[in-house]
Structures are given as C-alpha cells and as structure tokens.
C-alpha cells in the first residue's frame with residue numbers, strides 16, 4: 001500500500017482537527033458558508049437564549065431526558081454484567097437524530113436560512129429534519145438513495161406527510177454516501193439560501209464538532225443517571241457507529257474517565273471482503289471522503305468502495321473523524337457485528353424486554369449480548385439504544401419470515 | 406513548459422481521462438491542442454465526484470468501468486506531452502486518489518510525466534501546506550479554484566498560493582452546461598485581479614462561442630468542460646477527435662468576427 005501522507009500538518013490546536021483527522025476538504029464554493037456556519041455556531045453556543053430555546057424543545061417537544069433503563073430480564077438471562085439501555089428510541093420521531101436536527105434547525109433559523117436540505121440513510125435523520133422544518137416553518141428537501149427509500153419506505157412516507165420533498169438518488173450504490181454527495185451538490189448550487197443539515201458527526205468542519213455537541217446530551221444524562229442508580233461509572237458504554245453521531249454523543253462525557261471502556265460497533269454486514277460490510281477500522285485506510293480526513297473503505301486506487309449492511313444507517317464507507325482519533329489513540333475500541341447477529345439481537349431484545357430496537361442500534365445490542373456473559377455480575381454495560389425498530393418492519397418481516405394479514 | 410495563453414481568449418479543455426478509453430482521450434487531447442486549445446486538463450475519474458454535474462459523473466463512471474487509475478492518467482499525460490511538447494497540461498483530480506497513491510510519489514510522477522500543474526477540486530488553501538511544499542519541490546504549478554462566494558481574504562490567499570493560472574468559477578454551482586453567463590463571473594475576476602498578475606481562466610458552464618466571447622471581455626481564458634465531455638459521449642471513439650476539433654475551432658469564431 002502506498003503511504004498516506006497528510007495533506008496538512010497535524011495540529012491539535014487547529015479547529016476541526018481531531019489528532020490528524022478531520023479538517024475541511026470541500027469545493028471552494030462552500031468555504032464561505034462553512035466559515036459563516038462555524039462563526040454563527042460559536043456565537044449561538046455561547047448565547048444563553050439559544051441554549052434555553054434548544055433545551056425547551058429538547059425537553060417538551062422531543063421528550064428529554066430519556067430514561068436509563070435497567071434491562072433486568074436480559075441481564076438475568078445472560079448471567080453476567082448488568083445491562084442498562086439508554087432509551088434514545090423513546091424520543092419523538094424515534095431516534096437520537098432529533099437532538100441534532102433541533103439544534104441545527106434553530107441555528108439555521110438564526111442565520112436567516114429558510115431552505116433546509118439533508119441526506120438520510122435509515123430515514124431517521126430525514127424524518128427528524130422534516131419534523132423540525134415543519135415545526136419551524138422551513139422548506140425541506142431530503143436526499144435519499146433509491147435502495148434506502150425501498151428498504152425504509154415507512155420513513156419516506158412520514159417525511160412526505162410532514163411536508164418534505166424526498167428526492168431519490170440513483171447514482172452509485174444508491175445509499176447514504178450517494179445521498180450525501182447529492183445533498184452537497186445541492187448545497188454548492190444553493191449555498192446562499194440553504195442550510196445543509198448534516199445528520200452525523202461527519203463532513204467538513206464545523207460539522208463533526210457541532211453535531212457531537214448537539215448529541216453530547218446523551219452522555220451528560222447517562223453519566224448522571226448511572227451515578228444516581230449505581231453510584232459509580234459503567235464498565236463500558238456501547239454504541240453503534242454509522243457516521244458516528246450517537247456513539248460520539250454517548251462517549252463524549254466519559255472520555256476523561258479512562259476506566260470506562262468505550263466500544264463502538266460497526267456493521268460487519270455479510271462478509272469480510274471489501275464491499276460486503278461497513279467496518280471502516282478493519283477494512284479501511286485513512287483518506288478523504290465528503291469533506292473530512294478519516295478512515296475510508298476504498299480500493300487500492302483510492303476509489304471509494306461499496307458497502308453493505310442490513311441497516312441503512314450504518315451502511316457508509318467512512319466514519320466521523322473524532323472516532324478515527326479515538327481509535328488511533330486507543331481510547332475507544334471498535335468492533336463489528338454482522339447482519340445476522342443484529343437480526344438475532346432485535347428478536348432477543350423484543351422478546352426479553354418488549355423493546356424493538358432499530359437495526360442500527362441492534363448492532364450495539366448484539367455486542368452487549370456477546371460481552372455481558374463474559375463479565376462478572378458487578379460490571380455494568382450501558383448500551384445506547386439509538387432508535388426504535390418500527391421503520392424496519394418491512395425488512396424484519398422478510399428476514400425473519402413474519403407473516404402479516 | 407510553462408502554461409501560456411498565446412491567443413486571446415485562451416482555451417482550457419477539460420477531459421475525463423479514460424472516457425471512454427485512454428486511447429480515445431489521447432486522440433481527443435491531441436486533436437484539441439491542434440485545434441487551438443492552450444491547456445488540457447486531464448481529469449482523474451473518481452467514484453464520488455461531488456462537485457460535478459451529471460455529464461461529468463457519467464464520464465467518470467465510463468472511465469471507472471474499465472478501471473482507469475491515477476497511474477494510467479499520468480502515463481497518458483506523458484504520451485500527450487511527448488506528442489505535443491508546448492501545450493499546457495494540468496492533472497485535475499479529487500484528493501483521495503492522490504492520497505492513496507501517496508502525495509510525494511504523485512508529485513514525482515506527475516512532474517516526470519511532463520505535466521505543468523495540478524488542480525485538486527476538494528483542496529482548499531488552508532489545508533494545502535504539505536501539498537504546496539510538494540508542488541514547490543517538483544516545480545509543478547498548484548492551481549486553486551476561486552468562487553463567487555469567496556470573500557476577499559480568501560481570494561488573496563488563493564492568488565498568493567496559485568501558480569500557472571487561477572481558475573475562477575463562473576457561478577455558484579456544480580459543473581454542467583448553462584444557457585447564459587451570470588454577472589458573478591466578471592465581478593469575481595475583477596476582484597481576483599486586485600491580488601495577482603497571473604492569467605485568470607473562467608470555467609463552469611461555458612458551452613458555446615458566445616460564452617467564450619463574453620469571457621474574453623474580462624478574463625484571459627475560458628475553460629470548456631461539460632460541453633466537450635457531452636460531445637464525446639455522443640460521439641464514437643473514432644469520430645470524437647474530429648468533432649471536438651470542429652467544436653473548439655468554432656469557439657473562437659465570434660471573437661475573430663469582433664476583432665475585425
């Protein structure tokens with residue numbers, strides 16, 4: 001393999017850099033908008049009125065704080081570490097994505113941008129964005145790969161009901177990566193009037209930092225709740241990693257607590273060959289995709305590889321740059337769970353606890369199912385249940401041979 | 406060779422290398438130079454060309470369908486250089502194929518191919534330290550894009566770091582054809598002039614002789630991309646060189662008429 005040389009000198013002090021990762025690799029046309037966004041976000045972040053408005057919406061509209069639920073039956077059946085579930089699945093619209101959509105929606109309003117565009121994979125970010133646009137009275141266009149529109153059809157219908165325009169993307173593999181490229185093309189063209197409400201901790205600075213900040217509430221609550229319930233920190237926090245927003249939100253407050261293991265779960269798909277999975281850390285090398293320097297699944301010529309996962313939200317060739325830095329420093333561990341384990345985890349959690357997780361979140365559950373029995377009973381696992389599985393009923397019925405009417 | 410625009414307006418022709426074959430790109434490039442193109446931009450096909458419209462996206466897909474690699478594009482550059490020693494030659498790419506190839510190795514091989522300059526679509530001046538050092542080491546011209554949305558401080562940095570020429574994007578948007586030129590372009594070129602003596606080429610959407618004539622009024626050169634790529638798409642590998650040559654000759658027609 002050719003050595004990868006960094007396009008810029010690594011520098012911790014530069015904004016938007018996580019170790020050597022992150023940065024801004026975009027067409028020049030977008031630079032003014034990114035600089036403006038960075039500035040407006042810094043100002044809003046420090047503005048008590050903005051924070052108060054966001055908190056009010058997170059609480060009264062989205063349903064925060066979400067419970068930290070002790071999964072007693074599951075823990076007993078597995079016979080090892082205690083398992084807690086952070087119930088982001090209970091949020092309005094069904095996933096953690098609403099945390100970020102509300103934050104960026106309010107920011108866009110402040111910036112006077114009334115047209116919002118977004119990409120979506122599983123459709124959860126699209127639904128959250130469409131919801132926030134309805135709430136704030138903004139125009140909304142969602143880009144979604146044709147393959148994802150078919151496998152997450154319920155969410156397509158929800159977005160349309162909410163008044164969003166959903167545009168199918170038929171290029172490439174017709175999944176999340178292609179939707180992001182198409183959204184970026186729209187943004188390049190309409191940058192003067194439009195805010196790109198990116199849905200994960202990905203892309204050019206300031207997105208990875210800003211999205212992480214909006215998702216950070218997950219670990220703020222988690223830490224407080226586990227201390228209340230157990231009087232100590234968890235042994236490990238486990239989250240699935242698509243672009244990385246729910247995982248970075250769940251990890252962030254624990255990063256200084258070095259005794260807490262942080263475990264990110266990528267999509268192992270249906271095999272280890274390039275194209276059959278979305279496990280960026282085992283199959284990828286550092287490179288630049290869609291604005292940021294991070295691990296990227298690619299061929300030996302630098303062309304971006306196809307990916308596969310049963311879950312549309314994890315089916316992406318790159319990963320948020322902060323995760324790349326946490327990986328290299330060893331502060332977080334990254335493992336993968338395959339399609340079958342995720343499907344099994346859906347059934348297990350549904351039938352043991354009466355909770356139907358999203359296929360994305362089921363990857364984190366699968367890792368907990370594997371780990372818990374290997375750990376002593378005094379250990380504590382907190383699983384970030386990033387979303388609920390209603391959207392997946394079509395795939396689940398098919399894969400699990402469940403009969404309808 | 407240094408990049409020179411002998412005639413006014415200068416013409417820069419973008420070709421996606423390997424579309425539909427490397428051999429065809431070679432023939433088209435040579436025909437384009439013979440028809441009056443001052444500079445050829447050889448585009449390295451990329452799987453995720455997010456700054457490009459449908460025409461160049463399709464060209465990249467055709468080139469990648471038979472696995473056109475950066476290595477092949479550099480070999481093609483060397484062939485074009487050997488055949489036409491005085492034409493300007495620029496390697497035009499997204500960043501990732503270059504990173505994977507290795508920035509140092511790329512700089513060495515691009516210089517050895519006889520190319521004059523490099524343009525990386527998703528490379529901005531702030532991130533360019535290592536890239537600029539490599540370009541300086543091998544004496545290749547780094548060419549940056551300037552956009553109508555770029556504020557003056559960015560234009561100054563772009564002008565300071567560019568060599569060869571500056572590529573001014575005619576309008577806010579992705580590559581593709583357009584009906585008429587916007588006023589964005591002239592205003593942008595006037596702003597860039599404050600910071601540089603380098604030639605300024607205007608591109609994105611320039612598709613006919615009228616556009617070229619308009620650009621000639623305020624800039625040094627016009628870049629023709631999608632219009633030629635679409636012409637190649639509609640031609641066969643055998644007819645493409647002739648069709649592109651006729652098209653390029655036609656692009657300077659109204660200018661000659663104006664000059665009279």
Ligand SMILES: Cc1ncc(COP(=O)(O)O)c(C=O)c1O
Pocket residue numbers: 095096121122123124125199200201240241242243244245246247312313314358360361386387388
């Ligand atoms: C429920 C759920 N979890 C996780 C993800 C993956 O995204 P991220 O890694 O940004 O949390 C998605 C994305 O669509 C999702 O819908």
